[in-house]
Every structure is written in C-alpha cells, then in structure tokens.
Amino acid sequence: xxxxxxxxxxxxxxxxxxxxxxxxxxxxxxxxxxxxxxxxxxxxxxxxxxxxxxxxxxxxxxxxxxxxxxxxxxxxxxxxxxxxxxxxxxxxxxxxxxxxxxxxxxxxxxxxxxxxxxxxxxxxxxxxxxxxxxxxxxxxxxxxxxxxxxxxxxxxxxxxxxxxxxxxxxxxxxxxxxxxxxx
Ligand SMILES: [Mg+2]
Ligand SMILES: [Zn+2]
Numbered sequence: 001x002x003x004x005x006x007x008x009x010x011x012x013x014x015x016x017x018x019x020x021x022x023x024x025x026x027x028x029x030x031x032x033x034x035x036x037x038x039x040x041x042x043x044x045x046x047x048x049x050x051x052x053x054x055x056x057x058x059x060x061x062x063x064x065x066x067x068x069x070x071x072x073x074x075x076x077x078x079x080x081x082x083x084x085x086x087x088x089x090x091x092x093x094x095x096x097x098x099x100x101x102x103x104x105x106x107x108x109x110x111x112x113x114x115x116x117x118x119x120x121x122x123x124x125x126x127x128x129x130x131x132x133x134x135x136x137x138x139x140x141x142x143x144x145x146x147x148x149x150x151x152x153x154x155x156x157x158x159x160x161x162x163x164x165x166x167x168x169x170x171x172x173x174x175x176x177x178x179x180x181x182x183x
Contacts, residue, residue, distance in 0.1 A: 003121035010129030013151015
C-alpha cells in the first residue's frame with residue numbers, strides 16, 4: 001500500500017489524564033509534555049490521528065454530545081502549544097451493551113477510515129497508547145506500536161514485552177522514538 005506515515009494516538013491515559021468515562025470537558029487535563037509532543041509530530045508533517053474507545057457512551061455514562069465537547073476541549077488545550085490533531089475518531093460501543101462492532105480497538109475500521117481519508121500508509125505508521133489494544137493494530141497492519149506507561153500502561157507492559165512491542169515511559173518519549181527512527 002502506498003501513502004504517507006501517520007501517528008495514531010490513543011487519547012485517555014496517553015494524551016490526557018484518564019479519570020474514567022470523562023463526561024465533563026472542563027475536567028480534561030493534558031498529561032505532562034503531551035502537547036509539545038504532538039507539536040513535534042505536527043512540525044514533522046506527520047498526520048496525528050486520535051482513535052479512542054468511548055464505551056461510556058454505550059454504558060450511558062457519557063452522552064455523545066458530552067464526548068464531542070471533550071474533542072473540542074482537547075483541540076483548545078493543544079492550540080496554545082501550536083499543536084493539533086488532524087482527526088478524532090471514536091467508538092461509542094461496548095460489546096456487552098451494544099454487541100460486537102468493527103470500530104472498537106483493536107478492530108481496524110477507524111484506522112482504515114483515517115488511512116483512506118489522509119492517504120496514510122499503515123505499514124509505515126505508528127501506534128501509541130497505554131493499552132495493548134491501542135498498539136495491536138500495528139501488528140495487523142504492519143506498522144510499529146509503542147506502549148506508553150502513562151495511564152494504565154503498566155498493566156499491559158508484560159504482555160507488550162512478550163510480544164516484542166516497544167515500551168516508552170510516556171508520549172514525549174514515544175515521540176522521540178518516532179522522530180529519531182525516521183530517515
Ligand atoms: Mg488509553
Ligand atoms: Zn464500535
């Protein structure tokens with residue numbers, strides 16, 4: 001497949017603090033260094049695509065309107081750092097509540113949608129997140145995954161290690177790795 005590389009980022013526990021089912025945009029807090037890390041990806045002309053599982057919507061804990069307000073809030077928090085995400089994608093489902101879907105990570109639908117929209121080559125791209133499911137798509141699509149130890153990352157570190165998936169302390173360190181491994 002042709003196209004350009006991109007960076008697929010998990011949101012909760014990777015870019016922002018994860019309070020669990022964030023319904024109040026006013027409570028959103030960026031993780032340390034996260035905005036500057038995104039700005040560095042922006043300057044490197046790598047599309048930054050946020051893909052997030054939001055099962056709180058299926059569970060009735062977060063309305064879709066509230067979720068969309070958190071998307072806008074994230075954009076606002078990034079803006080003073082000259083950072084932006086190129087697109088937000090979310091899965092509102094949970095298999096126990098809404099049945100199986102093709103969009104909940106590690107499923108590939110949202111990544112494939114972003115790849116089509118931005119002309120991305122998944123095999124040349126990066127997946128960064130604090131859960132194994134955030135980085136498994138890299139195995140499926142041929143890109144590279146980096147598990148970060150922020151958020152819930154320590155819980156999945158052993159399984160990531162067993163699968164030879166790279167581990168970084170946090171998003172800024174993961175971005176260092178992305179940028180140094182580019183030609
Ligand atoms: Mg997460
Ligand atoms: Zn879904």
